[in-house]
Amino acid sequence: NDLDAMPNLPTLFFETAEAKKRRPFLWHKADGKFHPRTYRQTMDEVIQLARGLKDLGIETGDRVVICSENRPEWAIADIAIMAIGAIAVPAYTTNTTTDHLHILSNSGAKGAIVSTRELAKKLLPAAIDSGQCKFIASIEPLLIRQKLPLDVHAYEAIVAHGKELTGNIVAEARELKREATSCIIYTSGTGGTPKGVELSHGAILCNATGAFDVLADGWKVGDEVFLSFLPMTHSYEHSAGLWCPIAMGAQIYFAEGAEKLAENLAEARPTVMTAVPRLLEALRMRVLRGLRGTPAMRQSLFHRTLDVGKRKITDPASLTFGDKMIDGFLERTVRSQVRNRFGGRLKAFVSGGAALHEEVGFFFEALGVTVLQGYGQTESAPIISVNRRGDRQLHAVGKPMRGVDVEIANDGEIIVKGELLMNGYWQNQAETDKTIIDGWLHTGDIGEFDALGRIKITDRKKDIIVLSGGDNVSPARVEGFLTLEAEIGQAMVIGDKRPHCAAL
Numbered sequence: 001n002d003l004d005a006m007p008n009l010p011t012l013f014f015e016t017a018e019a020k021k022r023r024p025f026l027w028h029k030a031d032g033k034f035h036p037r038t039y040r041q042t043m044d045e046v047i048q049l050a051r052g053l054k055d056l057g058i059e060t061g062d063r064v065v066i067c068s069e070n071r072p073e074w075a076i077a078d079i080a081i082m083a084i085g086a087i088a089v090p091a092y093t094t095n096t097t098t099d100h101l102h103i104l105s106n107s108g109a110k111g112a113i114v115s116t117r118e119l120a121k122k123l124l125p126a127a128i129d130s131g132q133c134k135f136i137a138s139i140e141p142l143l144i145r146q147k148l149p150l151d152v153h154a155y156e157a158i159v160a161h162g163k164e165l166t167g168n169i170v171a172e173a174r175e176l177k178r179e180a181t182s183c184i185i186y187t188s189g190t191g192g193t194p195k196g197v198e199l200s201h202g203a204i205l206c207n208a209t210g211a212f213d214v215l216a217d218g219w220k221v222g223d224e225v226f227l228s229f230l231p232m233t234h235s236y237e238h239s240a241g242l243w244c245p246i247a248m249g250a251q252i253y254f255a256e257g258a259e260k261l262a263e264n265l266a267e268a269r270p271t272v273m274t275a276v277p278r279l280l281e282a283l284r285m286r287v288l289r290g291l292r293g294t295p296a297m298r299q300s301l302f303h304r305t306l307d308v309g310k311r312k313i314t315d316p317a318s319l320t321f322g323d324k325m326i327d328g329f330l331e332r333t334v335r336s337q338v339r340n341r342f343g344g345r346l347k348a349f350v351s352g353g354a355a356l357h358e359e360v361g362f363f364f365e366a367l368g369v370t371v372l373q374g375y376g377q378t379e380s381a382p383i384i385s386v387n388r389r390g391d392r393q394l395h396a397v398g399k400p401m402r403g404v405d406v407e408i409a410n411d412g413e414i415i416v417k418g419e420l421l422m423n424g425y426w427q428n429q430a431e432t433d434k435t436i437i438d439g440w441l442h443t444g445d446i447g448e449f450d451a452l453g454r455i456k457i458t459d460r461k462k463d464i465i466v467l468s469g470g471d472n473v474s475p476a477r478v479e480g481f482l483t484l485e486a487e488i489g490q491a492m493v494i495g496d497k498r499p500h501c502a503a504l
Contacts, residue, residue, distance in 0.1 A: 003209040003247060008201035009182055010046075010083035010173040012208075013246050017043035020249050026072040027253040027268070034253060034267060037072055048162030049080040050169045055161065056111065056135055056153070060085035063107040063184065065133075067091040067100070067123050068115035070228050070254045073139050073155060075242055077113045078183070078232075082201075083173040088183040089196075090233035093119055099194070100126035103186055107196060107426060108132050113155065115139040124148075178202035178419075184426050185235045187378050196426030199235070203381035206419040207239045208247040210383060210401030214372070215248075215272070218389025219347050224250035227270040229261060229279070235382040236352050240274045262286065262341070269343030276353040277360060280371070284363050285486055287338070305334040309366025313394075335368035348372045350386065355457065357480040361394035373397050375455060379441055380404075381420045385455050396454035406455060407440070413461055414447045415440040465495045473501055 006012050017025075017039040024036035037045075058064060064081045066088055068074045081088040089107045091100060100123050104112070111134055112127055114120045120142050127133040128149055135151040136142075137158055144152055182201045186194040215221050226245045230237040245252050253268035255261055261283075265273075291302055308327050311318050319327075339346065348370040351361075356373050364371045374386030375397035384406065387398035400406040405417040421441050424432035435442055446459040458474075465473040475493035482491035482503060495501035 003205055003212065006205055007174060007178060008082070008176040008180070009204060009243060010079055010176070011170075012205065012243075013046070013079050014043065014083075014170050014173065016246055016249050023249070024251050026075060027251065028072050029254070029256055029264075036251075039249075042072070042076060045076050045159060046079045046083060047169045048159045049076060049155075050083045050162065051165040051167050052158035052162035053080060053086070053111070054084050054167065055165060056151075056158070058084060058086050058110060062086045062111075063089050063109040065089045065091050065100075065104060065107070065109045065112040065123075066233075067093060067095070067112065067119050068139065069093055069119075070232050070237075071115065071139075072254065073113075073115065074232050075252070078238075078242065082176075082182050083169050085172075085176055085180070087181050090183065090185060090238065091123070092231065092233050095122065097122045097126050101129055102194065103196075104130035104133055107184055111135045111137065113137045113139070117142055176201065178205065179423070181423050183238070185233075185238065185378055195428055195431060197235070197378045198423040198426050199381050200419075200423050202419045203421065203423075204239050204243050205247075206403050207381045207383045207401070208244045210403060210420075211240060211244040211386075212247055213402045214386050214388055214398075215347070221248060224248050224272055225268060225270045225345075226250055226252045227255055227264060227268045227273050228252050229255040229264075230274055230276060230353075234353070235378040236276075236376070237274055239381055239383065240350065240352070258282075265341070265343050269345050271345055271347050273342075273346065273349050275349045275351045277351060277356040278354070280349060280351060280356065280360050280364065281483065284360055287341075287367075288486070301330065301334055305330045306363065306366045309335075309368070310362050313362065313365055331368065338367045339369060342369060346370075348389070350374060352376060352383065352386075355476060355480065356394070357484060358394045359484055365394070375445075375457065377443060379422045379435060380416055380418075380443075381422070384414075384416055384420070384443075387454070391452055391454070393450070393452075393454055396450055396456045398455065399453050400455070408448060409442075411461075412446040412448070412458075414443045414445045414455065414457070416443060417441070465493070465501065466497065467495055467501070468497055468499050475501075478503065 020039035022038050025039045025042050026037045027034045064086055066077050078088045089109055091103050104126050114123050127136055137153045137155050139155040179200050179202055181198045183199050184196040186196050228241045232238050255264045308323050350372045352374040361371050372387045374383055376382035376384040385398040385400045403418050407415050409415050417440050444461045445457050446461055447455055447457045450456050465475050478493045479491040482488050491503055493501055493503045
């Protein structure tokens with residue numbers, strides 16, 4: 001696909017599906033094994049759902065909420081909503097009824113797609129109270145007995161009805177403009193009420209183009225396989241775990257959850273996997289825990305691998321002739337075993353969403369597992385920069401992606417320009433004007449460029465703790481060290497205007 005000339009996201013999907021036809025696209029687990037939907041089957045379902053949604057009164061510009069765990073229907077709904085010029089509004093499965101009510105009311109959603117009875121318990125009351133939601137489409141049966149003020153449809157019934165309808169969805173989708181809003185993703189609300197970030201088709205296409213460019217710089221991009229674990233509701237997984245694979249004509253396996261991740265890695269054997277630091281920390285702990293019960297000789301070899309591997313990255317001159325000799329042996333014994341635990345063909349974990357502690361990065365790199373740390377935020381669709389295979393550095397978050405301009409403002413703030421920027425916060429011009437000034441997104445992060453032009457984030461503008469003695473402290477750095485301990489899951493450092501810091 002020529003991504004630069006692509007008019008919009010659904011057209012990207014339709015063109016990929018036409019080219020790939022019988023190739024597997026979406027894999028889901030049922031009855032203990034993974035089953036595929038081909039690109040052609042998925043395309044048919046997208047077209048049928050799109051027609052069905054139109055028949056339910058969804059028009060260009062209308063908003064439709066998706067509340068579901070990662071599964072094929074999530075992806076199909078996202079593409080189908082966009083294909084008719086409507087706007088997808090993902091909602092977290094962890095949302096409370098109050099959270100849902102805010103999203104449904106603020107976005108003015110006309111309909112909602114929900115996956116399970118459990119999730120519907122929180123979404124339904126909010127949909128009713130919002131006063132604007134006309135229908136709920138449920139992927140699994142809801143078994144509702146009372147009369148409701150809105151319609152409840154089975155997802156399957158909408159798809160089946162769409163099969164009977166006519167209308168050239170593919171041709172209609174082609175008319176959508178790159179700058180039109182494709183989805184509204186609500187920020188997780190750490191800074192008050194969640195704000196709806198309007199992302200255009202072009203913003204996500206810009207991300208997909210950049211990601212393709214990064215992967216092709218060091219690897220042969222072929223039959224890529226992604227394992228989708230992070231929630232697709234999050235802008236990172238939405239772009240990097242759904243639309244980037246579509247741009248590459250890749251396959252996506254949907255993981256079953258945290259407790260089954262090790263098993264799913266072995267089954268899917270992914271070539272690329274998106275990750276957040278928390279996931280990498282958990283995988284590191286799992287490897288170390290598994291090591292405890294092994295013979296002393298094996299433990300000794302493992303720690304020698306970590307030591308030699310880390311020095312290979314940080315201080316190659318310190319490697320002795322003996323180190324270099326044993327390194328080849330460690331590669332065949334220890335590192336190959338570790339890689340097999342992740343399926344055996346993983347090109348890289350691409351880490352984003354938060355700062356990765358260097359120690360965690362060194363752990364994987366020393367064991368022969370590539371980690372590409374990136375940086376972004378929802379307002380930039382979300383990927384701004386990512387390390388490349390050839391010049392990756394654990395202290396930095398890589399060079400800006402293709403089509404992205406990054407500068408450091410006078411006060412040290414990272415500012416960003418390009419097609420990847422949001423169209424604005426939904427119905428919130430005041431906040432939009434504070435965030436995008438003269439075409440530059442003000443990220444709120446403090447940073448600098450290293451000698452090779454990679455971005456290094458040094459602090460968060462709002463997060464600096466100023467002690468009563470005038471010292472500036474970065475809490476994130478201290479929290480990072482604390483959470484390296486096996487017993488500590490999360491940490492929070494406080495101390496503003498106090499004589500010293502404390503941590504919870």
